[in-house]
Amino acid sequence: MTPQPFRIAAIPADGIGQEVTAAGQKVLDAVAKNSDGAFAFEWTEFPWGSDYYAEHGVMMADDGLDQLRDFDAIYFGAVGWPSVPDHISLWGLRLAICQGFDQWANVRPVHFLPGITSPLRKADDTKLEWIVVRENSEGEYAGLGGRNLGARGHGGEVAVQSSLFTEVGCERIIRFAFDIARTRDRRKLSSVTKSNAQQYGMVLWDDVFKRVAKDYPDVETESVLVDAMAAKFVLKPEELSVVVASNLNADILSDLGSALAGSLGLASSANYNPERRFPSMFEPVHGSAPDIAGQGISNPIGAIASAGLMLEHFGLTAEAENLARAIRATTAAGVLPRDLGGSATTDEVTDAVIEFLKIGSLNGEQYEHNRDLSHSSTAG
Structure with a gap:
């Protein structure tokens, strides 16, 4: 079987955006692996952001929209860094994409997950x-x-x-x-x-x-x-x-x-061009968090849940539901990053989600409460 390819433009951008997009890519590749060859993700990463601005004086290439136009979707991290005024970084990258591609519908679910106070x-x-x-x-x-x-x-x-x-x-x-x-x-x-x-x-x-x-x-x-x-x-x-x-x-x-659900680190979002004249963009709501960037402790759940919205956008409804259950199982099992009162690293949270994806054939109630299995599979 030749897998259906989904061409994704990844723009990690600034700060923890680079860490959480890497986590989301890892999870999506695991979803594709579990599909028995039905589909695959082809990633192209763009280096745009505040470092790019320091070198080129712009947040993204002048022909950036043309470069992105033919992708199936855009996976975005976070934008903003102390060296660049916020209105320049935002308007120069994220808003330039949203307005340039008429992504007029922004959807932000609010989920209260088990195991989170x-x-x-x-x-x-x-x-x-x-x-x-x-x-x-x-x-x-x-x-x-x-x-x-x-x-x-x-x-x-x-x-x-x-x-x-x-x-x-x-x-x-x-x-x-x-x-x-x-x-x-x-x-x-x-x-x-x-x-x-x-x-x-x-x-x-x-x-x-x-x-x-x-x-x-x-x-x-x-x-x-x-x-x-x-x-x-x-x-x-x-x-x-x-x-x-x-x-x-x-x-x-x-x-x-x-x-109110517990942390901005949980928040997912999708910027849709509903007519599909242009690619839609999926991103966590949190910022670039310069204070913790590079430490491996950022919360990847918002980025991973945004990847779930991308799956829905592609019509992969069962896979999106399986990913949502895996996220709930992870938090229910107490695999929580620091912003949620836990001690798990970015990689540990990501790996736990992937482990729960593997047992996605369990029904929802079993899946969310199988704490012992989660702890044994993520220990060490």
């Missing part, structure tokens, strides 16, 4: 799990504006940063979120704005949400102001299923959700 007491006895859908192409991160009047001297400069909300942009992300909500056990979609204070763009969002909701009578809906939703994440998280919000609001809320 959440700061929410409610998580001890309540099943919690939801998805944040983020508009990823406009809104507050449209990049419109500028700095002027610097010639006035100290204290006289003016900066204008404009948010952009279009009816097309609002409608496509809201419909995307409704479609996800239809796949959930609880068919509910929560729309988040701050339309009481931002009376133009976010009122447009609210109006589009009300109009589109009429096409989804089977989905429960609510519209919530962002500050009230932040409180709801903490006080009533059991009421959440799918949350859709603008670029900035969803960015903040998804980080809050992951922190």
